[in-house]
Amino acid sequence: MLARRSCSSISYSKRTRTAFGCSIWHQRTNHNHDNIHYLRKSSRYDEVSASRGLEVVDVDVDETWQRLNLIQRKLKIAVSDEDYTLAAKLRDEQKILLESLSPVQQYALGQVARLRSGTVQEQLQTIRNLAEAGEAAVIPDLATCLAVPELADAAEKAMWSIFMRARDPRINELMMEGCSYMQSPGTYDKAMAVFNQITQLQPSFAEAYNKRATVHYLMGRYEDSIQDCQLVLQMQPFHFGAASGMGLCLLQMSRFPEALAAFESALSIHPGMANIKRFAADLRRHVQSDEDGAGL
Numbered sequence: 311m312l313a314r315r316s317c318s319s320i321s322y323s324k325r326t327r328t329a330f331g332c333s334i335w336h337q338r339t340n341h342n343h344d345n346i347h348y349l350r351k352s353s354r355y356d357e358v359s360a361s362r363g364l365e366v367v368d369v370d371v372d373e374t375w376q377r378l379n380l381i382q383r384k385l386k387i388a389v390s391d392e393d394y395t396l397a398a399k400l401r402d403e404q405k406i407l408l409e410s411l412s413p414v415q416q417y418a419l420g421q422v423a424r425l426r427s428g429t430v431q432e433q434l435q436t437i438r439n440l441a442e443a444g445e446a447a448v449i450p451d452l453a454t455c456l457a458v459p460e461l462a463d464a465a466e467k468a469m470w471s472i473f474m475r476a477r478d479p480r481i482n483e484l485m486m487e488g489c490s491y492m493q494s495p496g497t498y499d500k501a502m503a504v505f506n507q508i509t510q511l512q513p514s515f516a517e518a519y520n521k522r523a524t525v526h527y528l529m530g531r532y533e534d535s536i537q538d539c540q541l542v543l544q545m546q547p548f549h550f551g552a553a554s555g556m557g558l559c560l561l562q563m564s565r566f567p568e569a570l571a572a573f574e575s576a577l578s579i580h581p582g583m584a585n586i587k588r589f590a591a592d593l594r595r596h597v598q599s600d601e602d603g604a605g606l
Contacts, residue, residue: 311524311539311555371415375447378407378419418445425451430460437461441468444475446546453548453579462582473517473549481515484508488521492528501525516545520552532559550580557589567597 381404388397408416418440425436437455440448449472455465476482484504491501502525508518523538536559542552557572573590577583 311520311527311535311551311558371411371445371447374407374410375419378404381407382423414443415445415447418443418448422448422451425455433461434464437464437468441471444472446472448472449546449548456550456580456582459582462580466580466582469548470551473520473546473551476512476515476517478512481508481512481518484511485517485521492521492525495528498525498529502529514545516542516549519545520549520555523552523555527555527559527562532563535559548579550576550583553579554583554586557586561589561593566593566600569593570597 381400385397385400385404388394388400408419411419421436421439421443425433425440428436433455437452440452449469452465452469452472455461456469458465474482474485476485484507488501488504488508491497491504502522505518505522505525508515509522512518519538520542523535523542526532526535526538536556539552539556539559542549543556546552553572553576557569557576560566560569560572570590570593573586573593576586577590580586
């Protein structure tokens with residue numbers, strides 16, 4: 311959930327609700343990368359692993375990603391200190407961890423390394439590459455770009471692209487169907503049914519809950535929407551759309567201090583959301599005024 315249209319001030323009318331409904335957008339990148347398309351369509355990774363006598367197992371990508379980042383930092387220090395024994399050990403561990411990742415994940419990790427250096431134009435291209443790869447483990451790295459004005463728009467689009475993408479093509483088709491039903495109040499019930507179906511088919515897919523939260527909001531079911539937003543943030547802590555959406559629900563319920571806290575949480579992830587900045591600024595003045603009045 312995310313407010314996308316400009317609102318001049320806090321409004322508790324349907325105008326805010328309409329702005330909230332704009333969260334269903336999903337922008338696809340126009341850049342094609344043949345190597346990524348090949349890797350995503352290829353089943354050779356599992357075939358090669360099996361031919362080598364390796365067991366193909368599910369890998370905790372986030373944990374592996376964190377360990378690789380830590381190893382890279384330690385490796386840089388070891389080389390700087392000329393501790394080549396430790397450097398060799400770290401390289402061996404790095405190789406083992408890399409081999410546990412899929413080709414797309416290995417590609418994405420390489421792109422993340424490029425994201426931390428280079429010109430703005432090179433960084434923008436890297437962000438587009440990461441969006442095309444669609445690997446959710448890069449979300450924290452993309453989130454760091456939201457605080458950089460030159461990169462924020464591209465990073466936001468890349469994050470939405472990854473949020474919206476499931477590994478199962480059937481889920482992606484259902485997501486598009488559900489989003490189409492969100493365009494009209496007369497089909498909100500159908501949208502809800504589709505997103506409920508997705509949560510049953512793939513309970514770990516956070517964006518299905520986020521879209522369901524949006525439908526709850528559009529139907530005035532604010533408590534239900536908040537519960538779904540909380541689920542999204544448990545699964546994907548960098549989901550600025552769910553954080554801002556929760557704030558809009560709390561705002562509609564006149565729970566102003568909680569709404570302000572939700573908006574501030576969203577802005578801590580994505581400082582560039584202009585609408586949410588305005589909502590937060592107005593709420594901050596409102597809450598401060600109430601506190602000053604209570605103290606008299």
